[in-house]
Amino acid sequence: MAVAAQARPESTPRTRPKTRPVEYNILLTATFCLLAAGAVMVYSASSARTLLEGQGDGTTYLVRYLAYGALGLVVMLFLSRSGLTLLSRITPALLGLAFVLLVAVKIPGIGVDINGARRWIGAGPVQFQPSELMKLALVLHAAGVLATRPARLQTTRGVIRPLLLVAGAAMVLVASQPDLGTTLVIAFTLGSLLLVAGVPVRILGLLAICGTALVVLFALVDPERVSRLTAFINPWADPTDTGLQAVQGQIALGSGGLFGVGIGESVQKVFYLPEAHTDFILAVIGEELGVAGIGALLLLYGMIGYAGLRTARSAATLHQQLLAAGVTGLILCQALLNVFAVLGIAPVTGVPLPFISSGGTSLLVLLAAMGLLLNIAARSTSHLAVLPPPTGDRADARGSRRARPSRSAEPRGASAS
Numbered sequence: 001m002a003v004a005a006q007a008r009p010e011s012t013p014r015t016r017p018k019t020r021p022v023e024y025n026i027l028l029t030a031t032f033c034l035l036a037a038g039a040v041m042v043y044s045a046s047s048a049r050t051l052l053e054g055q056g057d058g059t060t061y062l063v064r065y066l067a068y069g070a071l072g073l074v075v076m077l078f079l080s081r082s083g084l085t086l087l088s089r090i091t092p093a094l095l096g097l098a099f100v101l102l103v104a105v106k107i108p109g110i111g112v113d114i115n116g117a118r119r120w121i122g123a124g125p126v127q128f129q130p131s132e133l134m135k136l137a138l139v140l141h142a143a144g145v146l147a148t149r150p151a152r153l154q155t156t157r158g159v160i161r162p163l164l165l166v167a168g169a170a171m172v173l174v175a176s177q178p179d180l181g182t183t184l185v186i187a188f189t190l191g192s193l194l195l196v197a198g199v200p201v202r203i204l205g206l207l208a209i210c211g212t213a214l215v216v217l218f219a220l221v222d223p224e225r226v227s228r229l230t231a232f233i234n235p236w237a238d239p240t241d242t243g244l245q246a247v248q249g250q251i252a253l254g255s256g257g258l259f260g261v262g263i264g265e266s267v268q269k270v271f272y273l274p275e276a277h278t279d280f281i282l283a284v285i286g287e288e289l290g291v292a293g294i295g296a297l298l299l300l301y302g303m304i305g306y307a308g309l310r311t312a313r314s315a316a317t318l319h320q321q322l323l324a325a326g327v328t329g330l331i332l333c334q335a336l337l338n339v340f341a342v343l344g345i346a347p348v349t350g351v352p353l354p355f356i357s358s359g360g361t362s363l364l365v366l367l368a369a370m371g372l373l374l375n376i377a378a379r380s381t382s383h384l385a386v387l388p389p390p391t392g393d394r395a396d397a398r399g400s401r402r403a404r405p406s407r408s409a410e411p412r413g414a415s416a417s
Contacts, residue, residue, distance in 0.1 A: 026307035034355035068360035072367030079371030101130035147319035181349030192329035260290035
């Protein structure tokens with residue numbers, strides 16, 4: 001005897017099995033591609049000079065990059081699965097810790113002075129840059145404030161009091177290290193976040209004018225900063241001093257042509273280009289891989305921007321939308337500022353190229369930020385297609401097929417009467 005199958009209620013919709021959204025896969029693919037390219041280019045840009053200077057076997061910076069990258073991947077994996085709620089709860093403590101570390105950098109014996117800048121804490125190869133932590137902490141803080149107090153965004157006082165006073169204090173501490181590049185990254189990131197949050201254009205314009213005036217005033221106070229601005233306008237006026245890095249970077253880019261001279265074949269990185277493995281690693285990429293290599297790199301950042309903004313658009317809550325937009329803005333603003341500096345469109349500020357440059361703290365913090373973005377992307381339900389319940393003749397036909405006995409269920413030898 002055949003057993004009739006129970007029919008599914010017509011009012012119950014069916015969903016396809018849960019899969020990762022396309023934004024999640026794009027973000028993960030672009031991140032791993034950037035990390036692979038970063039490992040190759042850090043070794044290529046640093047190995048020859050470290051060998052010539054007697055600093056080991058040429059793998060010093062590669063090993064450091066791999067160590068920070070492995071730790072960053074562990075943090076990214078944790079945050080992409082279960083760290084969003086935890087990190088949102090400890091945002092005030094994280095912001096307070098970042099402020100404490102920024103103040104500690106100023107204390108002699110704690111802060112590390114390198115090339116006239118006091119930005120690091122630590123000793124030897126293990127060093128930590130608090131300003132990198134502050135960037136992520138401010139994005140978390142801003143997303144929380146803007147999500148819980150959306151009505152106050154329509155007035156200048158409502159924007160300044162809960163958000164810009166905190167951000168302004170942080171930027172003053174970072175700029176005094178001095179680190180104008182990180183200060184600009186923070187300013188541009190928060191500006192993009194305020195724009196996404198719906199702050200009126202008149203308020204954004206007023207803040208932009210005030211911020212520009214403060215940056216110009218800050219630059220004019222120090223003669224060295226004035227010389228950097230002058231070098232940006234015409235680096236060839238002093239190609240052996242203030243314009244050295246910009247000029248050598250342009251020579252490296254021009255030498256690469258369309259497809260470059262080949263991996264490991266750069267000449268500028270060995271004898272001429274300062275900081276080839278950090279903030280000017282894009283010039284080495286341009287020399288060794290040409291315009292094609294730089295284009296591929298920009299395509300990967302474009303993938304992060306596309307997937308990040310789509311994630312922000314389809315996030316479940318306002319807080320997650322703002323956080324996704326803030327993390328995406330942080331990565332893109334830092335990448336664009338570095339690219340513009342190497343191409344001569346912006347002054348040289350010492351900002352590392354995200355996921356590529358040999359900057360341990362920057363790599364670690366940006367991978368943590370990517371973990372948050374992946375977490376938000378995984379929570380999105382826009383990729384699940386809801387199938388309508390069967391209706392009409394299709395439902396009757398499907399039910400009759402399920403109720404029809406199979407041939408194997410009929411008794412052998414039975415004849416039709």
